[in-house]
Amino acid sequence: MAEQITVRTTPELESARTLAEGRRMHAISSAVRYALLAGVGFLMLYPLVWLIGASFKTNTEIFANPGFIPSEPTLNGYIQGWKTSTPYTFATFFWNTFLIILPKTIGTAISCAAVAYGFARFEFPGKRILFATLIATLLLPNVVTRIPQYLLFRDLGWLDTFLPLWVPSAFAGDAFFVFMLIQFLRAIPRDMEEAARVDGANTLQTLIYIVVPMLAPALISVCLFQFMWTMNDFLGPLIYLSSVDKYPVSLALKLSIDTTEAFQWNRILAMSVLALVPALTVFFLAQKYFIEGISTGGVKG
Amino acid sequence: MARLQIRNLEKVYANSFKAVHGISLDVDDGEFMVLVGPSGCAKSTTLRMIAGLETITGGEIRIGDRIVNNLAPGQRGVSMVFQNYALYPHMKVRSNLAFGLKLKRRPKPEIEDATKAVANTLEIDPLLDRLPKQLSGGQAQRVAVGRALIKKPDVFLFDEPLSNLDAKLRASMRVRITDLHKRLKREGQSSTVVYVTHDQTEAMTMGDRICVMKDGCIMQVADPVTLYNRPENAFVAGFIGSPEMNLMEGTLAVNGGIRVRLADQVLTFGEDVGGRLDVTGGEVLLGVRPQHLRIAASDEENALEGHVSHVEFMGHEVYLYVDIADIRLVVVVPSEQYHPEDIRDDRIRLIPRKTAVHIFDRETGRNVSLSANA
Structure with missing residues (x-):
């Protein structure tokens, strides 16, 4: 009897066993995968975490304590750092950054959308050559144009103003963004624009009412890129701005290294953390559109 | 307005x-x-x-x-x-x-x-x-x-x-x-x-x-x-109507009667076709809609004889695919008129409705059987 039962149940048991084994293997492999991902992720994130931790440490503790949790948390770095060693506080520098970013981002969005619309939707004489030129500037190393540009802006009397930092971008000077929008536009069928034209819209109305809303995800990506790149731009302000009262955040961070003999690292780190905040905030707010924009656009391939 | x-x-x-x-x-x-x-x-x-x-x-x-x-x-x-x-x-x-x-x-x-x-x-x-x-x-x-x-x-x-x-x-x-x-x-x-x-x-x-x-x-x-x-040309004739009109390559001769030679067979027509012809002979396409072909009774003359290659039952009608030499014809017969026992050895004899036959110039595709009195 017992034998009979064994005989009858062996296949079932076996299949159950293989099933359980499969499940266990699956669990193990997921665990390994997630552990690996989490590990690498933490490795990537560690400098940032350390930065935030260190910004709350005292200047002496930064080098004494390798961990990232401060033993005596203090806001000293933030308070002192904000005041800076100059007559200006960081509020001035943030405001300067804002004064550069705002016209640059808005200008980029408007001008690039218009130029991309022209290239993607219209036939005009010389289109191929103009487009080739556009792409060629994309491949040109920035360094090559630094000196001619400097001379140009000097002759215009724009040195030590914000103009050289945003005007070129506001006239679709960033070929990359134009290219990205063209690729995105190419993937959108023309029917909607044609329907708008039959509905009585002229070219400009079609652009504003139909094309721009459909381009929105790509435009948000463009703005976000421009925002982050401008926030992080160090070389541009360094070359064109000489008075401290016009410094943006990126230059001001370096200021605290220059002017003191013994570096106040806690202040620098505290201000670095603050400098990260706007970019991170904007990124997380726009993340959804940003991903849509770069994944449906041509940037991926 | x-x-x-x-x-x-x-x-x-x-x-x-x-x-x-x-x-x-x-x-x-x-x-x-x-x-x-x-x-x-x-x-x-x-x-x-x-x-x-x-x-x-x-x-x-x-x-x-x-x-x-x-x-x-x-x-x-x-x-x-x-x-x-x-x-x-x-x-x-x-x-x-x-x-x-x-x-x-x-x-x-x-x-x-x-x-x-x-x-x-x-x-x-x-x-x-x-x-x-x-x-x-x-x-x-x-x-x-x-x-x-x-x-x-x-x-x-x-x-x-x-x-x-x-x-x-x-x-x-x-x-x-x-x-x-x-x-x-x-x-x-x-x-x-x-x-x-x-x-x-x-x-x-x-x-x-x-x-x-x-x-x-x-x-x-x-x-x-x-x-x-009244399609004016073979293209319209073929495009309008479903299934498509059968267009068969043949040779037209008008002497006494109207004779159209198709592969190895000859069809003769009377005045109902002759009266509307505006040519006297030549290479032509004979156009007959699938609905305008019927299965001939055994004693009827002047029919096209062909070989049924397959049959599709559509419910209210039946589609017959008929090969005459290398010409493929489609015939649509109302279901109640279709009796499989009429077809012996897959041989079938078909009679086109004379008034609904079209003749097209093979070169230009023009319908040459549209003269006014039709």
């Missing part, structure tokens, strides 16, 4: 490809004109030239008493329904409908009334606050029709509006659009329609008149009945 006149319309592309070869067409006020043809016959290009979405390289288009060649699409008094609906994806249905009127800066109450009226007509009131992506295909197409309707245009243009819908929905939309057209006409509103399709059923059921196109040329313009019964 407008009539559409097209004179010698030409389209040559930049790469010197000639898509439209000087076509002329009149669409009367209130007429439902269907442009039909196989893909690549430039029917859509013609429609887009009427709309103003393609430039005109020759000839002229007149809507009412205006030449519209150089007018922007919005100024031509046309509205268009696209194959992919082309609804503005970021606008609610309400704004989609109102967009054209808004651009014309009409007062708000007027726009609202017009939107309501159109929504009522097309039964899309419950959808007004939805986005296009929340609509089904049929709903989206109704909104697209509504967007055309609200502008009260002189001419409606439809570019294969039903080809993205499933068969059942297509049939109901077909009725809906023709009903709408009749209603506009009854109400005295402008209701001139140019409707492009590649589907001959759609063309036959919807059009007041049908314009059959091929390779950028018009093959025939006529009402559906004329097109079916």
Whole structure:
């Protein structure tokens, strides 16, 4: 009897066993995968975490304590750092950054959308050559144009103003963004624009009412890129701005290294953390559109 | 209230490809004109030239008493329904409908009334606050029709509006659009329609008149009945009607009687064909619709003998595929007249209805059996 039962149940048991084994293997492999991902992720994130931790440490503790949790948390770095060693506080520098970013981002969005619309939707004489030129500037190393540009802006009397930092971008000077929008536009069928034209819209109305809303995800990506790149731009302000009262955040961070003999690292780190905040905030707010924009656009391939 | 006149319309592309070869067409006020043809016959290009979405390289288009060649699409008094609906994806249905009127800066109450009226007509009131992506295909197409309707245009243009819908929905939309057209006409509103399709059923059921196109040329313009019964050429004969008309290569000789030699067989015809012939012989195509062939009784003379290769039972009728030498014929017989035991050894004898036979010049495709007394 017992034998009979064994005989009858062996296949079932076996299949159950293989099933359980499969499940266990699956669990193990997921665990390994997630552990690996989490590990690498933490490795990537560690400098940032350390930065935030260190910004709350005292200047002496930064080098004494390798961990990232401060033993005596203090806001000293933030308070002192904000005041800076100059007559200006960081509020001035943030405001300067804002004064550069705002016209640059808005200008980029408007001008690039218009130029991309022209290239993607219209036939005009010389289109191929103009487009080739556009792409060629994309491949040109920035360094090559630094000196001619400097001379140009000097002759215009724009040195030590914000103009050289945003005007070129506001006239679709960033070929990359134009290219990205063209690729995105190419993937959108023309029917909607044609329907708008039959509905009585002229070219400009079609652009504003139909094309721009459909381009929105790509435009948000463009703005976000421009925002982050401008926030992080160090070389541009360094070359064109000489008075401290016009410094943006990126230059001001370096200021605290220059002017003191013994570096106040806690202040620098505290201000670095603050400098990260706007970019991170904007990124997380726009993340959804940003991903849509770069994944449906041509940037991926 | 407008009539559409097209004179010698030409389209040559930049790469010197000639898509439209000087076509002329009149669409009367209130007429439902269907442009039909196989893909690549430039029917859509013609429609887009009427709309103003393609430039005109020759000839002229007149809507009412205006030449519209150089007018922007919005100024031509046309509205268009696209194959992919082309609804503005970021606008609610309400704004989609109102967009054209808004651009014309009409007062708000007027726009609202017009939107309501159109929504009522097309039964899309419950959808007004939805986005296009929340609509089904049929709903989206109704909104697209509504967007055309609200502008009260002189001419409606439809570019294969039903080809993205499933068969059942297509049939109901077909009725809906023709009903709408009749209603506009009854109400005295402008209701001139140019409707492009590649589907001959759609063309036959919807059009007041049908314009059959091929390779950028018009093959025939006529009402559906004329097109079916008196096709001017072999192309129209083959394109209109389902299943296709049988076109058999043969040789025509007129001496005493009318004799057509097909492969190794000869068919003779009397005055019912002879009276309408305008040639006396030559290489021809003999055209007989599948419905106009019947199975011969055993004692009947003058029949085509062939070999049944297979049989399809369609319910109310039966399709027989018959080979005569290397000619393949389709025969449609009503189910009640089909008796398998009549066919012995897969041999079958067929008799064409003499009055419905067409003879085409093989070279030019012209129908040579259309003389006046027929």
